[in-house]
Amino acid sequence: MANLKQLAHSLGLSITTVSRALDGYSDVSAATRERVREAAEAAGYRPNASARRLRKQRAELVAVTLPSDPGHVGPPHFLDMLSGCAEHLAAAGLNLVIAPVPRGVSELEICQRFVDGRRVDAMLLVRTKRQDERVEYLQSRGIPFVTNGRTESLIPHPFIDGDGFAGFRAATLRFHAAGHRRIGHIAGPQEYYFAHVRRRGWQAAMEECGLATDLCAEGAPLEQGGYLAALELLRQPSRPTALVCATDEMAIGALRALREVDGGSQISIVGHDDLSMGAFTSPPLSTMRMTGENLGATFASLLLRAIAGEPAEDLQELHAIEFVDRDSHRRPPVAA
Amino acid sequence: MANLKQLAHSLGLSITTVSRALDGYSDVSAATRERVREAAEAAGYRPNASARRLRKQRAELVAVTLPSDPGHVGPPHFLDMLSGCAEHLAAAGLNLVIAPVPRGVSELEICQRFVDGRRVDAMLLVRTKRQDERVEYLQSRGIPFVTNGRTESLIPHPFIDGDGFAGFRAATLRFHAAGHRRIGHIAGPQEYYFAHVRRRGWQAAMEECGLATDLCAEGAPLEQGGYLAALELLRQPSRPTALVCATDEMAIGALRALREVDGGSQISIVGHDDLSMGAFTSPPLSTMRMTGENLGATFASLLLRAIAGEPAEDLQELHAIEFVDRDSHRRPPVAA
DNA sequence: CCCATCCTCCAAAACGTTTTGGGAGTCAAT
DNA sequence: ATTGACTCCCAAAACGTTTTGGAGGATGGG
Missing domain, CATH: 1.10.260.40 (lambda repressor-like DNA-binding domains)
Known part of the structure; x- marks a missing residue:
């Protein structure tokens, strides 16, 4: 009033x-x-927020692009990250607004809509692709942004990412050290950077060990995708004895495939993301997680620093991956 | 430019x-x-969005309150709902902004911050409590809003909710008809309307059947909460033969408790939410789901109609609950 | 007593849009 | 020629804030 x-x-x-x-x-x-x-x-x-925004020439908003394709936005705890990020942005007077990407509309177009209407001061990009047109656009417009996951962009940009290559390589080597020789990989869609780099980590380990890299199947980064991919690998003439899965959701789908095929007790499996659900699956799901506390706060901090004009090179965080030891990776190395 | x-x-x-x-x-x-x-x-x-907003005296924004307490915001597919809602709001020129609620700050205060600063045209409230101070406040200020879940407010307000009472009553009666007599309930925190009404549905069915209502344990609406609550019920001198769980996440936690106690093959269980994960648990989780397509679009539509000034009475949607028949509810009615 | 300095305060401009309330011109009917 | 209706356009006000560039008075040193 x-x-x-x-x-x-x-x-x-x-x-x-x-x-x-x-x-x-x-x-x-x-x-x-x-x-x-x-x-x-x-x-x-x-x-009055609008008046201040107009006068100060700042939108006081940060947008995060959210594909409306269900399940393609990220793991379930992604929402916690968003909430944490929004909270820390709010402390700096910024609000987080959702930039939904309807089916059939390119993420680029949504970015443009927000940027050109001066609706946002910065953007948060999730589920980056190896070649991500959003990154190129924002770079060309000089809009601050941070990505969740790297890209193959030649110009450096701010990001937070886990070292999926090292993590998946280490997980694969761990299986090798335990005696496994037929180690399969359940991969996510390869246009996504995270999926690609995880696959390359597995691949590198296999090659280092002199093993073939044919035991790889790709699927949607959801339970169903993991289930179907696992079935595909289990149909091979010589089955894998261990599976490294791109995400926990895929791993949980794969667990069901294993149960259907061999009762679930023969093949080792490991996922990635450390879903809380993983502690309650049968068997409890060994997994990997990005180190670092309070991811949302870190995103907020990087966004604020990007808005403040810090150079991209100082705003890149590559976090180590740690192994979460539950039970599902402890199966004997030789299948029945 | x-x-x-x-x-x-x-x-x-x-x-x-x-x-x-x-x-x-x-x-x-x-x-x-x-x-x-x-x-x-x-x-x-x-x-320029800010200029238009100032001139038109409309924020072109709708806020949704998101507690930063992890897991207390809603089921994993809540994000899909948000995304869908944001998409349909965007088609009407409104954006969805996140109103994070930091620990230690009341949701009411956050509402005030957004409303009094004229930062939003309407609000979307999730995880409503039976007595919800946000509802009272927004009603007193005359700000349009829609809640996800009912409240016990005396003044009617727009909401979308599933008929948890009928759903849980029906699920309990279904167990009774199958011969179960010791049917337990794993309840969510009773200050939440959804948790309370689901419990009352179970309770009503039990009383109709002349059964005692002592087999009830409460926990956080997460896997861990369901796990602990299930352990509590399984410690009873005479175990339940069937469990009706307030949410799928709690049910998945309970599944682990069942596995630990009896191998998971003896006790029937049913959850609520129809998580995609439920199709991949062991056993596959029977569950319930609210009927209706595209929940997010419905929320958007109600919000727009509330902004347009339609009376609250016309903006209340109570959806039926349907049973999702997988496998976990088919255990024999008598425990070992 | 004069000048400089400080302390408080303020009028007006600016941000970029939408909307109000006409104004000029054209055309047809009177 | 005048009127009225119609078409196309515009100047100016308004939204509510922040910021610029002082104004006026008190204080203190010379």
Whole structure:
């Protein structure tokens, strides 16, 4: 209800003084400042966001692109990340707005809509692809952004990512050290960077060990995709004795395939993401997770620093992957 | 880059005419309109959102409160709902913004921050409580809103909800008809309306059948909560032979408890939410789901109608619950 | 007593859009 | 020639804030 004009009038002060008092400028006396603050509090005054945004030429918003294709946005705990990110952005006066990407519309177009209408100060990109047109566009427009996951862009840009290559290589080598020789990989869609790099980690380990890399099947990054991919690998003349899965959801789908084929007790399996659900599957799912606390806060921090103009090179975080030891990776190395 | 003034200048027209041409008013000639449109297209012109919002006195934003407490926001597919809702709001020129609720801050305060700063035109409330202070506040301020889940508010307000009472009553009666007599309930936190009403559905069925309602344990609406609650019920001198769980996540936690205690083959179980994961658990999880297509679109539609001023009574959707028949509810009615 | 300095405060401009309330010109009917 | 209706266009106001560039008065040093 209350705007600055009314508040100023009721106090017998000018709009300027009230505004500056509330913003804590030193050119208004302590007494006046206090008086203004009390009146503002009493009136429940909050500055009109649109007006401030217009005047300050800042949208006070950060957009995150969300594909409406169910399941293609990220693991379930992605929502916690978003919420954490929004919380830390809010502490800096920024709000997180969802930029939905309807089926049939390119993510690029959505980016343009938000950027060209000056609706956002920065963007958060998730599920990056190896060649990501959003990255190129934002770079060309000079809009600050941070990606969740790297890209193959030649120009460096801010990102947070897990070292999927190292993580999947290590997991594969761990199986090899346990005596496994036929180690399969259940891969996600290869246009996504995360899926590609995880596959390459597995591949590198296999080649280092002098093993063939034919035991690889690709699927959608969901339970069903993992299930179908696992069935495909289990149909091979010589079955894998261990499976390295691109995501926990795929691994959980694969677990069902294993149960259907051999009762689930013969083949080792490991996923990635550390879903809480993984502790409750049968068997409990060994997995990997990106190290680092409070991912959302880190994204928020990088976004703020990007907006502040820090160079991209200083805003790249590659986190180590740690192994989460449950039970599903402990099957004997030789299948029945 | 381009604003209306520049565009108008380059066309030799007034700002007014350009603005009205782009908005399709009839008092600008078809020829001019076309000329303006082409120039706007070529210049990549998009109206400045903040300026329009200020002038039109509409924020063009809808906020959804998201607790940052992980897991307390809703089931995993909640994100799909949000995305769908955002998509349909966007088609009407509204964007969905996240109103994060940090630990230690009341949801009410967050609502006030958004409403009083005129940052939003409407709000979407999720995880409603039986007594929900947000509802009272928004009603008192006359801000349009829709809740995901009912409340016990005396004044009617727009909502979308599943008929949890009927659903859980029916599920319990189904177990009874199958011969079960010791039917337990794993309940969610009772301050949430959804958890309370589901429990009451189970309770009503038990009483109708003349059965005791002592086999009830409460936990957090997550796997761990369901796991602990199930262990509690399994410690009873006379175990339940069937479990009706408030959510699929709790049911999946309970499944693990069952496996630990009796191998998982003796006790029937049913959840609610129809998580995709449920098709891949061992055994596959029978569950319930709210009927209705595209929940997000429905929320968007209700929000738009609430903003348009339709009365709350016309904006209440109570959806039937349907049973999803997998396998976990088919255990014999008598425990070992 | 004068000048400089500081402390408070304020009028006005600006942000970019939409909307109000006409104004000029054309055309047809009077 | 005048009137009225109609078409096409525009100047100016308004939305509510922040910021610029002082103004006016008090204070203190010379």
